[in-house]
Amino acid sequence: MTAPARAEAPNRMVHVREERLDGDPPRHVHPGWARAYPWLVQGTTGRGGPDGDWDFGLSGAAPVGDSLRRWRLLQSAADMDRVVHSRQAHLDRVLSHDSGPPGLALSDGFDVHYTQRADVLLTVSVADCTPIFIVDCRRRRIALLHAGWRGTAHRIIERGLEPFASDLAAVQVHLGPAICGPCYEVGPEVHQALRLPAPCGPATIDMRSLQARQLVEAGVPAANVSVSRHCTRCSTDFYSHRGGDASRQLGFLGIAEAP
Numbered sequence: 001m002t003a004p005a006r007a008e009a010p011n012r013m014v015h016v017r018e019e020r021l022d023g024d025p026p027r028h029v030h031p032g033w034a035r036a037y038p039w040l041v042q043g044t045t046g047r048g049g050p051d052g053d054w055d056f057g058l059s060g061a062a063p064v065g066d067s068l069r070r071w072r073l074l075q076s077a078a079d080m081d082r083v084v085h086s087r088q089a090h091l092d093r094v095l096s097h098d099s100g101p102p103g104l105a106l107s108d109g110f111d112v113h114y115t116q117r118a119d120v121l122l123t124v125s126v127a128d129c130t131p132i133f134i135v136d137c138r139r140r141r142i143a144l145l146h147a148g149w150r151g152t153a154h155r156i157i158e159r160g161l162e163p164f165a166s167d168l169a170a171v172q173v174h175l176g177p178a179i180c181g182p183c184y185e186v187g188p189e190v191h192q193a194l195r196l197p198a199p200c201g202p203a204t205i206d207m208r209s210l211q212a213r214q215l216v217e218a219g220v221p222a223a224n225v226s227v228s229r230h231c232t233r234c235s236t237d238f239y240s241h242r243g244g245d246a247s248r249q250l251g252f253l254g255i256a257e258a259p
């Protein structure tokens with residue numbers, strides 16, 4: 001394995017270890033955000049221990065009734081009228097959520113969700129890709145991104161920031177549990193797609209450092225960017241695609257109370 005490719009994190013970026021809340025479902029939340037923004041619901045679900053079964057995948061082997069039961073438990077724990085999700089396409093299309101009926105709403109082909117309405121829980125499914133949580137603290141607007149290498153190569157971060165462009169200083173961004181640099185070895189074609197120098201053979205990339213750099217280059221203050229210390233591959237708390245899991249956890253983000 002060769003050294004990680006150039007993708008240095010901005011110096012002032014904050015590293016955060018999520019706080020684990022046991023319950024149904026198990027949730028890992030940003031402790032600083034939980035204290036600072038009581039109007040926000042944020043987190044990433046997890047395995048729930050060695051015997052846990054908290055697969056939120058809707059296209060895997062899990063019986064759909066079991067999966068839907070877990071979704072309802074999440075909706076109840078988050079105390080939200082609506083839960084929105086999309087089959088993800090590893091692209092940069094943005095879905096904006098306004099009014100709609102209560103319950104679970106499924107769409108097709110979106111990796112970015114945005115809303116400024118209360119009682120809408122945005123969700124992305126992940127197992128090594130990064131759930132990127134974007135919060136405008138002044139106006140209470142939020143976006144949630146599913147960002148793997150393809151989405152990152154498609155500049156999904158710039159698309160996700162577009163609704164917030166008028167005041168990026170008010171934006172806080174957290175890069176949630178995802179695969180770490182040493183665990184993520186990929187071929188030269190991935191490095192090239194990400195506009196990194198192409199190595200001679202497989203080499204590692206720290207995706208979250210690269211994503212953090214893109215956030216700062218797009219105008220988010222480095223001090224407003226935090227990165228989870230959790231690696232989905234290293235940790236037993238999360239599902240990992242590279243670790244052989246077909247199951248998926250969810251990143252979720254919602255506004256509990258409008259301004």
Ligand SMILES: [Zn+2]
Nearest residue numbers: 180183231234
């Ligand atoms: Zn790792």
